[in-house]
Amino acid sequence: MNALVLKLPPYLQIKRVRPATLLVAALLLGVAVAIQGGAVSVTGSDWLSILGLGEQQGGAGGAYVLWNIRLPRVFFAVLVGASMGLAGALTQGLFRNPLADPGLLGVSAGAACAAALTIVVFSGLNLPMPISWRVWLLPAAAFGGALGVCFTLDRIARWITPGSIAGLLLTGVALNALAAAVIGLCTYLATDEQLRSLSFWTLGSLAGGNWALVALLAALLLFAWWRVRQLVRAMNALALGESAAAHVGVDVRHLRSHIIVLVAVLAGFSVAWCGMIGFVGLIAAHLVRTWVGADQRQVVPMSMLTGGLLLLVADTFARTIAIPAEIPVGIFTALLGSPFFLFLLRGARGRIG
Amino acid sequence: MLMKTSMETDLMRLDCVGISLGASSFGPFSLQVVPGERVAILGPSGAGKSTLLKLMSREWKPASGQVFFKGQTLTTWNLSDLSRHRAVLPQSSDVAFGLQTDLVVGLGRVARAHDPQLPDIVEACATLAHATHLLGRRFDTLSGGEQARVQLARVFAQLWDAHDGLILVDEPLAALDPGLQFDLLDSLDTYASTRNHALVAILHDINQAMLGFDRLLLVKDGKLVDDLPCSQQAVPALESLYSISLSCVTDIQGSLVITPMRKAVRRLSAAGAIA
Numbered sequence: 280m281n282a283l284v285l286k287l288p289p290y291l292q293i294k295r296v297r298p299a300t301l302l303v304a305a306l307l308l309g310v311a312v313a314i315q316g317g318a319v320s321v322t323g324s325d326w327l328s329i330l331g332l333g334e335q336q337g338g339a340g341g342a343y344v345l346w347n348i349r350l351p352r353v354f355f356a357v358l359v360g361a362s363m364g365l366a367g368a369l370t371q372g373l374f375r376n377p378l379a380d381p382g383l384l385g386v387s388a389g390a391a392c393a394a395a396l397t398i399v400v401f402s403g404l405n406l407p408m409p410i411s412w413r414v415w416l417l418p419a420a421a422f423g424g425a426l427g428v429c430f431t432l433d434r435i436a437r438w439i440t441p442g443s444i445a446g447l448l449l450t451g452v453a454l455n456a457l458a459a460a461v462i463g464l465c466t467y468l469a470t471d472e473q474l475r476s477l478s479f480w481t482l483g484s485l486a487g488g489n490w491a492l493v494a495l496l497a498a499l500l501l502f503a504w505w506r507v508r509q510l511v512r513a514m515n516a517l518a519l520g521e522s523a524a525a526h527v528g529v530d531v532r533h534l535r536s537h538i539i540v541l542v543a544v545l546a547g548f549s550v551a552w553c554g555m556i557g558f559v560g561l562i563a564a565h566l567v568r569t570w571v572g573a574d575q576r577q578v579v580p581m582s583m584l585t586g587g588l589l590l591l592v593a594d595t596f597a598r599t600i601a602i603p604a605e606i607p608v609g610i611f612t613a614l615l616g617s618p619f620f621l622f623l624l625r626g627a628r629g630r631i632g
Numbered sequence: 633m634l635m636k637t638s639m640e641t642d643l644m645r646l647d648c649v650g651i652s653l654g655a656s657s658f659g660p661f662s663l664q665v666v667p668g669e670r671v672a673i674l675g676p677s678g679a680g681k682s683t684l685l686k687l688m689s690r691e692w693k694p695a696s697g698q699v700f701f702k703g704q705t706l707t708t709w710n711l712s713d714l715s716r717h718r719a720v721l722p723q724s725s726d727v728a729f730g731l732q733t734d735l736v737v738g739l740g741r742v743a744r745a746h747d748p749q750l751p752d753i754v755e756a757c758a759t760l761a762h763a764t765h766l767l768g769r770r771f772d773t774l775s776g777g778e779q780a781r782v783q784l785a786r787v788f789a790q791l792w793d794a795h796d797g798l799i800l801v802d803e804p805l806a807a808l809d810p811g812l813q814f815d816l817l818d819s820l821d822t823y824a825s826t827r828n829h830a831l832v833a834i835l836h837d838i839n840q841a842m843l844g845f846d847r848l849l850l851v852k853d854g855k856l857v858d859d860l861p862c863s864q865q866a867v868p869a870l871e872s873l874y875s876i877s878l879s880c881v882t883d884i885q886g887s888l889v890i891t892p893m894r895k896a897v898r899r900l901s902a903a904g905a906i907a
Contacts (some may be wrong), residue, residue: 425678476862515735516742517795518728522691526722528743529791601790 302584306357309588310429313353318603319344347489355488356594356608357587358496358547360559364586365503366545367560368567368579372514373538374436374447378623381546384447385454386428387557391480391548392458395425398476398595418602424548428454429539479566483554483609485594492552499548500583503541507579510537514575536617556609559590560614566621641800642700643830649687649697659681660697660853667796668828670821671864672841675851676874680835682723682802684851688832689720689800702796712743716797719790720729723802725783730772733763733782740790753792754785760819761785775810784816788823799824801833815835817844827864838870838878838890864888 315321325341363381370379370386382385397420431454436447465475514535516524521531548614563576563586571577590608593615597608642664650659658680673681683904685693687699690706699706702717708809719740725738737754741747758764763781766774766836771782780875791797805813814865824831835841841848842862850873858869864880869892877893 371729377729445819500673515731516739519739520722520724521730523720523722523883525691525711526689526715526718526720527740527786528712530711568729574735590706592890 293328299577299581299584302588306588306591307585309591309595310353310357313356313591314345314349316595316599317344317349318598319349321345321349326580351490351493352485352488352594352598353591355496356485356495356591358493358500359485359553359556360563360590361583362496362500362503362549363543363556363559363590364563364582364584365579366478366542366549368564368575368580369507369514369538369542369545369584370560371564372517372575372579373535373542374516375518375520376450378449378561378620379563380558381425381542381562382555382557383434383455383620384428384451384477385458385562386425386432386542386546387550387555388455388458388462389428390547392461393420393427394480394551395462395477396420398467399469399473402473407453408480418548421551422543425547425550426456426540426543428458429488431513433535433539437626440528444516448564480523480550482556483556484605484607485553485556485590486513486605487552494586496552499544503545504580504583506537506541510534511575511579514538514579515551518573518575552554554607554609556612558612558620560592561623562616562619641666643669643702643796644706645700647700649694649699651683651687651692651695653683655715655844656854659694659856660689661687661856663859665798665830665832667830668825669847670824670831670845671847671849673832673839673849673851674836674838674844674870674873675832676701680854681850681851683854684856685800685802685832685834686718686773688774688798689718690714691720699731706775715743716794717788717791718800719787721783721787721799721801725775725779727771727779728807732769733736733769733771733774734758734767736771736782737763737785737789740786740788741792747784753789757785757788757792758782760788762815764818780805780808780812781816784820791827791829793855795827797827797829799829799831801831801836803836813840839888842866842888842890845870845883 285567304486319341321344325345365377366381370381370384371377373379394417397417401420402576432447432450432501436450462477462481466474469477469501474625513524513529516527516529516608517531517534520528524534560582564582567578567581567585571581593611597606597611602605636841644665646661646663648660648662650657650661652658663686671827673684675681683692686693690699690709692728693707701709701714706714734754737757737848738750738759741750741753747753754763754767758767761784762786763778766778766782771779774782787799799820805816810815815842820831820833823829824885829886833845835845845862847859847861848866848870849856850860850869852873857873858866860869861905867878867880874892879893881891883889
């Protein structure tokens with residue numbers, strides 16, 4: 280019997296594939312598919328051309344689309360998704376709660392609200408300001424809005440109902456409603472041109488992606504990742520509860536404020552450049568947790584990868600499903616994410632309160 | 633000179649420590665704990681036992697007075713350093729997200745950046761806490777008793793390679809069955825005595841306190857009413873602490889067994905009602 284067992288040489292033995300490896304492979308495959316798909320088809324000669332090897336130097340037609348639109352868009356989608364996945368995992372770890380997400384808790388809405396106020400009110404003031412600063416105005420405002428909501432949440436939710444999931448989500452509902460009201464007011468007061476910019480934020484789209492933003496976001500994500508790597512061990516301790524985490528030597532207040540600033544940076548910047556794209560962070564972190572367990576040292580990096588993959592898939596569908604038109608990806612993620620959230624609530628039955 | 637020697641012998645010292653929470657105020661508490669000592673805190677519900685323990689663990693900062701740990705003011709300790717000398721076993725044991733039990737036990741040592749022996753220590757702590765069979769399971773799938781064992785193993789891991797430390801225990805055993813209570817108190821005692829850790833525990837069972845501890849701290853109405861060694865002489869103080877009568881019997885093994893008696897007044901009136 281034993282003789283029948285096929286003995287493979289060591290290099291052919293199938294080792295247990297690590298989930299992270301699997302995710303990276305899926306992401307690479309996704310990127311490859313996403314680059315090929317779109318209104319303008321991309322051929323092999325276009326690839327050679329953008330690498331400087333083809334006949335049409337400088338790029339025209341397909342090569343132009345590939346280099347200036349398709350590639351930055353695809354990378355942008357992956358990076359934005361990754362920062363949303365990271366923000367989602369951090370928020371859930373911070374509030375010790377699998378239902379927390381920057382979108383649900385109003386952090387994204389707060390960022391969009393600040394951006395809307397900037398577009399409508401600030402531009403009306405006609406302040407003398409160097410042109411080079413204007414690029415940073417919206418991201419800075421969105422970051423400020425996200426940070427404000429994060430701290431408010433942290434304060435109010437702990438003050439009203441310490442440790443309660445319901446209290447946290449209800450505070451998020453209230454902040455979301457407030458932000459929506461301010462955005463609505465801005466919409467009402469906006470001129471036609473401002474209205475166009477505003478609808479961009481409320482719908483959410485990755486169409487603004489370019490190489491400069493890709494580089495910037497990549498740098499931002501690298502920085503966040505570097506910070507998070509130092510925090511993940513302590514974040515595991517946070518699951519014990521705040522007092523127990525302090526007892527095992529974690530400076531909880533320090534940890535909380537660091538996570539809050541990171542979440543605000545990630546959520547604020549992705550909102551500033553892409554508008555409100557919901558549910559990616561929530562779903563990514565949740566999928567990862569059911570897959571590899573709750574250890575934050577794995578959940579956090581893998582939520583980044585999963586978030587990137589999810590948003591890439593969503594964006595690829597959004598821009599190819601109705602060629603040549605393009606559905607805003609925020610609508611797409613909300614369409615898929617809301618039922619998923621209801622599904623999660625079903626699982627949390629009896630634990631909310 | 634006298635001050636200095638007292639600081640060297642004390643592991644923890646509370647000097648007139650008080651705190652106000654809402655309408656009720658607690659303290660002033662003044663007491664010492666010496667290394668290797670086993671102290672039981674007893675008192676009626678709501679008397680301030682947990683408050684006292686939280687002041688000792690630095691969870692709450694005192695409004696007045698000072699707490700010294702190893703001769704240094706408790707609030708000036710670096711949290712990570714403190715965690716290597718003082719562990720706390722909390723009353724409730726809720727762990728979010730259903731972490732794996734071995735990870736929960738290992739979290740006792742999260743403050744150590746480099747910890748090569750971690751897997752061995754986790755294993756040894758689980759063995760001591762009777763939790764070896766629970767390793768590898770999700771914490772949220774465990775029963776109350778199993779969760780208490782895992783939390784105890786976490787506390788063991790925290791002070792595994794330390795000496796002369798302090799373990800604070802907030803009545804974690806109240807909800808467990810008597811056999812398990814005995815087992816866990818026993819392993820806690822073994823663990824603490826081999827490392828000369830002092831043990832301060834809130835208890836509800838007078839006999840547990842009398843059997844396994846050296847000293848009693850009696851807390852009532854937010855005050856420390858008595859601080860006395862465990863012996864039969866403590867019985868009158870315990871009677872007034874709980875406002876009940878206690879009967880003392882010496883069992884076959886020679887240890888003291890204390891049981892509450894019904895109040896004489898009630899029995900008389902009941903007898904009267906029958907007559």
